[in-house]
Amino acid sequence: MTWRSVDKVWIGLTALAAAIIVFMLAFIVGNIASNGWAKLSWEFVSQAPRGGMTEGGVFPAIYGTTLLVLLMTIFVVPLGVCVAIYFSEYADRTGWLYRASRSAVDNLAGVPSIVFGLFGLGFFVKGVGAAMDKTLFGNELTFGQPAILWAALTLAVLTLPVVIVSVEEALRAVPQSFRDASLALGATKSETIFRVVLPHAVPGVLTGGILAVSRGAGEVAPILFVGAAYFLPHLPAKLNDQFMELGYHIFVLTTQSPDVEQTKPLLYSTVLVLLALTFLLNLTAIAIRTRLRWTSGGGR
Amino acid sequence: MVWDKFARGLIYLAAVVSVSIIVLIFIFVGKEALPILTSGEVHKEVTLSTMFRAQKYGTAEAPLPYVWQPVSEVPKYSLLPLFLGTFKVTIVAMLFATPLAIFAAIYTTEFAPRWLREIIKPVIELLAGIPSVVLGFLALIVLATVLQDLFDLDYRLNAINAGIALGLAAIPVIYTISEDALNAVPKAYRNASLALGGSPWQTAWKVMLPAAMPGIFAAVVLGFGRAMGETMVVLMASGNAAITSWVFAEPVRTLSATIAAELGEVVQGSAHWHVLFFLGTVLFVITYSLNALGVVLVRRLRRRLTGGA
């Protein structure tokens, strides 16, 4: 029975690998939850930081993050849906536009986040922003500087592939018979898409949006120089304001605070808030996507 | 009818926008890097040669051929310490992540019961959702101490520390793509192998895995690209010292971290500024190529499994 014992060893190793990964995740969550729980309170999420970041809360960062991803969503979801519709409904597979945009979206997913930061700085801030200043604001520095608008646009570009993948999957899952029926009744192609296909794919749009938000809330490198700030006395109110942000806050606190031990409790709690936020979003998206897979013809 | 044409135009416009984005990225990042090659002003401070070839920094007794120290009396721009740092961290990450992720993918597609697979897969996807700044934070606060105590290291923050945390970020990428590749292999092959007297492990290792190999390779390539391009983890956990050495337990500086750390304080338009954008362009080109390679490999997998060369 030697094959049995050999098999058992190898299969055991593969199971061990899976277990190790799961364990590491559990450790991460556990460590943050247990250390961050202490300082978590209503006060924490509703107040601004005080005392050199050793007391108070992180409300401005939460507000800034929320505003940021909201703006981002406004830009990325419509664009992502349109590109997904192109891929799924209109594209000619052999045409150059399809191949170029397919390749572009695939590669966009692999661009390092700091390069997005450079892009945000070089194109949005120093390019579009400076041009706007010159033409609309009489050379006064309004948009040619780090601003929440540019940060939102930079993140929109970064999360575009996420939205496209999700929406395209949902569109492809819509049965062809729906389209046929609609067209047979005299509807145009765009009517069919917007009245029949897209509504059926709404869960996919939701999933895409949620995953994009989750990703956008967690990325720090792209916004390092495009709008995030460590401490601001007021909340962002205009599109060209800077803003505080959870991830950025964690980064600066961790690496640049003079006394890490003092700020550690607050730091852990901030991390917990960010982690809880992204987890909640991810779990929701996974749940929606699983439901979508089961209802449209069996999962894997 | 008009609306239909309008809608169609809008959709096509969106596709065009997506293509232009990637073109714009290349243009606007590259354009700030161009002066490295073209500007005489910049050449007074730094040239391709000073970036890539050995220089005469240091003293006659203690020569330092490769130093990255842009902010000093004599600005030094050797890229070797940065490439070395990137390489060390990425290698550690891949050595750590690849076996774990691939074996776990084999487990969930070939051996795990259905219900367990439905749990493990989302869990690993959750791992993908952890922001890299959180990973960097934990690496700095927790992992570094653990490693230092365990192995009696001189430096708390080093390539191994950052590499392991980076591996955590790469695992979901390698796992998901490998799992997809293994799943795409037709079950008929498994049946054929078992009917020939192959054991479950032999079947998985000698039939299913080889059939999925291009996809697995793509997974590794893409994981590598992800690890290389990561910024926050290395910024927080690697010690950020541009040292030229092959020792892994020492601090390092990667390409991405250099950009992130120094862009905030650099003067716009200065030679240093252009060098940082040059680094960004290099990073972009490398990860872009890796990505393209990954896509080609996945296509090859599909072709191989459905007949053809």
Next chain:
Amino acid sequence: MAATREFPLLKTHVQRNEEAPQARSEKMRVDNLTFRYASRKVAVDGVTMPFYERLITAIIGPSGCGKSTLLRTLNRMNDLIPGITVEGEILLDGQDIYAPRFDVIHLRRRVGMVFQQPNPFPKSIYDNVAFGPRINGLARSRAELNDRVERALRQAALWTEVKDRLNRNALQLSGGEQQRLCIARALAVQPEMLLMDEPASALDPVSTAKIEELMFELKKHYTIVIVTHNMQQAARVSDFTAFLLNGALVEFNPTPQLFTTPADPRTESYITGRFG
């Protein structure tokens, strides 16, 4: 010596090689086998029948009668389906293959299978045939392996077609060639029995004829069990035929007898096409 046999009930006559009936020993015996799926549905109902050594036994019956399920119990491929229950015994050379500690993997080496859809691996022709010997450790040297591969391909009547392109991808072969490759692959481990599940149903008539010819040759060395919904094929090829209906064995007899003077009225109804 060739003879034309008439099967009036089938409204056909079949040319086949008549051979002297051989001494009949049982290679495998199914003993009161009842097989249930997880849903408690009974797929095989108390079947008892022999499979004689170096003869071809055909299992026929309408769709859903359990013939494929029965075939797959013979090499325990059904074990892959969760929740099944097996009652009764299947004896291979006198040993019950469902006994608790019976080595299933070794069983599958002794009892090979060819599937309905050709399923060569996405490897070279050579590697496909060599796969079985390799994993079972059957060849000690490259030369020995080459020998085995050539022998198997010759037995499957494929050698002359592929001997110059052994390194090409197997998926480039035509459907009929792929199926013969799968037969060669199964033969390379030198099984004692060969189970064939509708081996030609996915193939064109020319390939089908080739495979049937092949079976006459293979019969000299291997015990063959073939499941088929094509009665003419069963009549052409087999020595014994079993007729299955709703999981139960209705009749088991030498083929000429079953197709000319069936013992059971249900058999007669089936082969004259009144149902199924």
